[in-house]
Amino acid sequence: MxxxxxxxxxxxxxxxxxxxxxxxxxxxxxxxxxxxxxxxxxxxxxxxxxxxxxxxxxxxxxxxxxxxxxxxxxxxxIGFLVRHIDDKGCLRLQNVGGFDTRNLFARNVKVSTAKGDLPGILNPATKPVHIATEEERKKIPTIEEFYVDLALGAKEVNKRVKIGDMVTLDANFVDFENAVASxxxxxxxxxxxxxxxxxxxxxxxxxxxxxxxxxxxxxxxxxxxxxxxxxxxxxxxxxxxxxxxxxxxxxxxxxxxxxxxxxxxxxxxxxxxxxxxxxxxxxxxxxxxxxxxxxxxxxxxxxxxxxxxxxxxxxxxxxxxxxxxxxxxxxxxxxxxxxxxxxxxxxxxxxxx
Ligand SMILES: [Zn+2]
Incomplete structure (x- = not known):
């Protein structure tokens, strides 16, 4: 079967x-x-x-x-709960479960609010490689340094997102011939x-x-x-x-x-x-x-x-x-x-x- x-x-x-x-x-x-x-x-x-x-x-x-x-x-x-909303409307996260932060760069996330799911982008608060120093490039950020950008602005984010809302990584389910990945x-x-x-x-x-x-x-x-x-x-x-x-x-x-x-x-x-x-x-x-x-x-x-x-x-x-x-x-x-x-x-x- x-x-x-x-x-x-x-x-x-x-x-x-x-x-x-x-x-x-x-x-x-x-x-x-x-x-x-x-x-x-x-x-x-x-x-x-x-x-x-x-x-x-x-x-x-x-x-x-x-x-x-x-x-x-x-x-x-494993995922996150919203810990803080900053004055630009970016979210800071509390992890619930163990993450290797090396796997968290440039991720799509879903922020689950009372009124539905919002798409977001997860990234560490660091500079892009083009303008980062040698030292900055080598550093592995901690969870506290990651933020979620909802591209909505602070007013709208504060209206829709609450401290404690769930945030999850959002990726595809792939059905291979002999395996699945998700x-x-x-x-x-x-x-x-x-x-x-x-x-x-x-x-x-x-x-x-x-x-x-x-x-x-x-x-x-x-x-x-x-x-x-x-x-x-x-x-x-x-x-x-x-x-x-x-x-x-x-x-x-x-x-x-x-x-x-x-x-x-x-x-x-x-x-x-x-x-x-x-x-x-x-x-x-x-x-x-x-x-x-x-x-x-x-x-x-x-x-x-x-x-x-x-x-x-x-x-x-x-x-x-x-x-x-x-x-x-x-x-x-x-x-x-x-x-x-x-x-x-x-x-x-x-x-x-
Ligand atoms: Zn398990």
Whole structure:
């Protein structure tokens, strides 16, 4: 079956930064509603969809022995909130999530106001190369030095833009033969995989709690409260991870292999995953001939950390799609890695007793 690129594109083109997830949540809810028994949004903004067990295509009885599987994909993307409007009408930004400022020069951005989105240009407050000194040319600016030009003038900007409005980078979604490239594949891919998994799922003995979490990019803030509410037996974090199979990075630092299948993380700096659970996922993947790989990320975390440590502790595994150029507007994912992701989620969930 070909990868459902259309849904992934829709998710990637819907801006939502930490604390401003309403727009992407609405899109996800629309796609998920027909696939589940209930959908709710909790106090923090996490979207929680529940699918009761199914046997012979019908809803099955839930008993005390019924296992709960919680999936968590963060639906926020790295971005900015407006911090200040200067006397020329230029915006200064507060980043929400980690940026490499070298990737922020001369970018199209979208400023999302109460009355709609405005186009803007993001650039550092520096001179063009023609008139910059040798010293100035070498300097890498900090986030504080970047500004957004809306080409509207101070009066109009002050009328339309408020402190706290969301600003996101705005780039195209490119559909290659074997891959896709876009802004915020981290983590619209995980959001997408959970929806696609629910579409595939037929009969299952466990109760599925699929959660799309908020504020992951500013410190895994949504997943903990969500896990506390769900009280799962198993946690599956659905995110992306680094693929550094690119010139300039030695082979032993690649983290994942591009196109070798979804990565089951062994550890990152937030979580050491449940190795027995990883082995069980690998057993199912081998039986169903679903491409998969292991990966170790020396630095970086994801929502699984909060699920694993909620209440009295939860057995947790971490799914991660390999992504090249992560945290840029040209994040790239292989279609084999994309397809294997919902395939393995569905295959494993279908056999949980
Ligand atoms: Zn992520």
């Amino acid at each position: 070909p990868v459902n690129v259309k849904l992934l594109k829709e998710l990637c083109q819907t801006p939502s930064v930490p604390g401003r997830e309403a727009r992407v949540r609405k899109v996800i809810e629309k796609h998920v509603k027909p696939l589940v028994d209930s959908v709710r949004t909790d106090a923090m903004g996490n979207l929680i969809a529940v699918r009761k067990p199914r046997a012979a295509g019908k809803k099955a009885r839930v008993t005390k022995a019924t296992k709960k599987v919680m999936l968590a994909a963060h639906m926020d993307q 802004q915020c594949l981290d983590n619209r891919v995980g959001c997408w995989a959970q929806v696609e998994m629910l579409k595939k799922l037929r009969n299952h003995a466990c109760e599925v709690h699929a959660v799309w979490t908020v504020q992951e990019e500013v410190g895994l803030r949504g997943a903990g409260p969500a896990a506390f509410g769900v009280e799962p037996d198993f946690g599956l974090s659905c995110d992306t991870t680094l693929c550094c199979q690119t010139p300039g990075t030695p082979e032993e630092m690649r983290v994942t292999e591009f196109g070798a299948g979804v990565c089951l993380k062994i550890m990152d700096s937030s979580t050491i995953t449940d190795i027995k659970l990883v082995e069980d996922l690998e057993r199912v993947a081998r039986a169903k001939k679903i491409p998969h790989q292991r990966g170790v990320l020396p630095r970086g975390g994801q929502d699984g950390a909060m699920i694993q440590r909620s209440r009295a502790g939860v057995r947790t595994a971490v799914f991660a799609c390999p992504v090249k150029n992560i945290h840029t507007v040209v994040e790239m994912a292989h279609k084999t890695d994309l397809q294997s992701y919902p395939d393995l989620l569905a295959a494993w969930i279908a056999q949980v007793k």
